[in-house]
Amino acid sequence: MSQEPKRMFMDQEKNLYLPKVSVLISACNRPHMLKQALESVLAQTYPNIEIIIGDNSTDNGVEALVEPYLRDYDHIKYVRNVETGRNSFDLGNTLTLFSMATGEFVNFLHDYDFFHREKIEKMVHYFLRLPNVKLVTSYRQVVDDDGNELPPVVSTSKLLYKDSLINGKELGKHMLSQFTNSIGGCTTVLFKKSDLQEGWARYGGFHHVVLSDVATWMSLLSQGDAVYIAEPLSYVRIHLEDRMNTADLELGRVAEWASILLSSFENQFIEMAEYQGYLKQWNERWNSRMHELIASENHSFILQGVRKKCLRLLEDIPQIYSL
Structure with missing residues (x-):
């Protein structure tokens, strides 16, 4: 790397119209x-x-x-x-x-x-x-x-x-x-x-x-x-x-996908039928981890807001299988 004195990186005129x-x-x-x-x-x-x-x-x-x-x-x-x-x-x-x-x-x-x-x-x-x-x-x-x-x-x-x-x-x-x-x-x-x-x-x-x-x-x-x-x-x-993947991070990933899925439904990014379909996929993919999600109140990688979203989503799962 050059040892010249500190120099200006940008020529002011050249960058006048280019966003930083x-x-x-x-x-x-x-x-x-x-x-x-x-x-x-x-x-x-x-x-x-x-x-x-x-x-x-x-x-x-x-x-x-x-x-x-x-x-x-x-x-x-x-x-x-x-x-x-x-x-x-x-x-x-x-x-x-x-x-x-x-x-x-x-x-x-x-x-x-x-x-x-x-x-x-x-x-x-x-x-x-x-x-x-x-x-x-x-x-x-x-x-x-x-x-x-x-x-x-x-x-x-x-x-x-x-x-x-x-x-x-x-x-x-x-x-x-x-x-x-x-x-x-x-x-x-x-x-x-x-x-x-x-x-x-x-x-x-x-x-x-x-x-x-x-x-x-x-x-x-x-x-x-x-x-x-x-x-x-x-x-x-x-x-x-x-x-870097650990069991803790995997559990955090499962919970955050649940949070993102529910938020996408709540803000009308996806429709009800799409939400139900994605929710079935989430449930079938990660069903075995549900008890850990429910018991994860002090989990270091699951923030409380995300955990609440995840628990809300879990409440919807029985309903989609009764349709």
Whole structure:
């Protein structure tokens, strides 16, 4: 990295008409991967970007890596969030980053993922062309620890084979029918900050922890359309997320899908017949976990608002089988 004195990243005249994009990087104990993530943002062809790094590590490795970048690039900000917790599903670090973003558009980036160099430019292009678009996503390429490409897993399979404008409700219903985040995680999606009227990870009036991205996408899709770009514009290490999966997180995932499903019915995103069909699928898929959901009052990954939604949904299950 250049050791020149701190320089302005943006030429003011060049960026006068380009909306600012905030890239928010949540970092935790992986400085070797964070370097690749950060460099992929610095290499973007889109010029008007701010970078904010939120660090909730247990050591000083991330801070040491970031320090020389802070000297050389004045569009990079760094905040240490040790008080928000130290797990990759921590909501506090994410909410801190979101509150600090000053860009019109926001794209999160996990420290273990990285961007294609044209990602932001191509995604902003669709927002500027299509006024009713609320999120832009793309195919995401799975990679290993060394960045080598791997075959897709079920959740990262290609949604479409050409760039497409998709009705927001239809895409949301597709996710509900599969109980799968086919849109992509935080790294993959660009959205307008002002469109998140409830805030990050909120849907139906409640925060979600394990499915914070799904809750956010459903909130956006309830307001308008989505664009899917068929080429890979983000590179993700899915297996790292798999290593984090525990019985607790699985239970949280089950409860939050229930909350999202019920909220989608309550806010008229889906009709009664659709709700009943999705509810049957949810019940048949996770019936064996119901007793744990009912007894999960002190469960660390299930917030009380989500638990109440889940219990409401459980009350509806006997009724759909009596129809």
